[in-house]
Amino acid sequence: MSKGFLLVLSGPSGSGKGTVSEALMKENDEIIYSTSITTRTPRPNEVDGENYFFRTIDEFETMVKNDELLEHAFVHTNYYGTPKEFVFNEIDKGEIVLLEIDVQGALQIKEKYKEAVFIFLLPPTMDELKSRIVKRGTESEEDINTRFSNAFKELDFVGEYDYFVVNAEVSQAVEDIENIIAAEKLRVKRHKDIKEKVMGKEKLN
């Protein structure tokens, strides 16, 4: 059986990675969404192992120490991270695992696991990016300026990624990502026994 892969969908704030990721999941039942670990308290409707893996700060810090995470970050008062075990188990089963993450997180993963497929989601223009950040309407002018200036700096890291997708229209961005997935499924490097399969009449893909 062939291995699956980790699809890292990333981009600056305002690139629309949340929206694109949601639309992609909706249209592709077979994609598995990466479940994160967090130290924050579960909300009433949240289930451990579904929404998040809920862990104590001690447990989380032990995982960091033991290199059990692909990336992690401390946001406000809580840790968030991506567990290797969950991701690698699914990949070994042949699944495609989607992780939507900011640029800093993606760069951490690139260092630990460069076999992932890295997609950088771009706004069509910087004006459009700014207008998307402003439209959220939940932030002060200072916050907006910080986000915009960070987004601008983060564009420098596009060279670390495998693919770029321009999010002008969500449906087009989803189609681009679907094409990338279709192509990545045909990668020779993830199928180690192609000759044996052709000889043995086993179905290849």
Place this chain on the structure above:
Amino acid sequence: MSKGFLLVLSGPSGSGKGTVSEALMKENDEIIYSTSITTRTPRPNEVDGENYFFRTIDEFETMVKNDELLEHAFVHTNYYGTPKEFVFNEIDKGEIVLLEIDVQGALQIKEKYKEAVFIFLLPPTMDELKSRIVKRGTESEEDINTRFSNAFKELDFVGEYDYFVVNAEVSQAVEDIENIIAAEKLRVKRHKDIKEKVMGKEKLN
């Protein structure tokens, strides 16, 4: 402007690379077929620079000496080769150049120009491959056996390629290749000025 790329479609005899290549060209006007150089005499209806670049043996051997070919082979009494100049000019213009070639030729190109996109076309089974070779009906039993045994050996080189495509149905194989082309167009490595384009509002793809 972004660079195009060379798409090397290759596979053993009986994999159907001629048929798939023809169907792919028919449905994708924008793909440019790589024009080969040959030392054989033009047939009455053949045009230099269209069907082939026709050259003398001296001219051809000078090109080999000057490393002006991506690959070449001596077949029966004539040389055939792929000129770098034609391919690289089209790629610089942003074009996708298709080269349909046997496994030996593809491996020569891999050594000289690993930036090409290498697709290995596979038969669904070895039985099907044998039946395709037999069905041509133009060869002696000895020739058929040689072809089949070569095809079997050539499968060992699939690991040198980027992608594999199973040619069970021509239409599916064409669709797989179209997906690969769509994905390869979104490769970051062929777009050196992504940040500038987003800032400058120039269209990215």
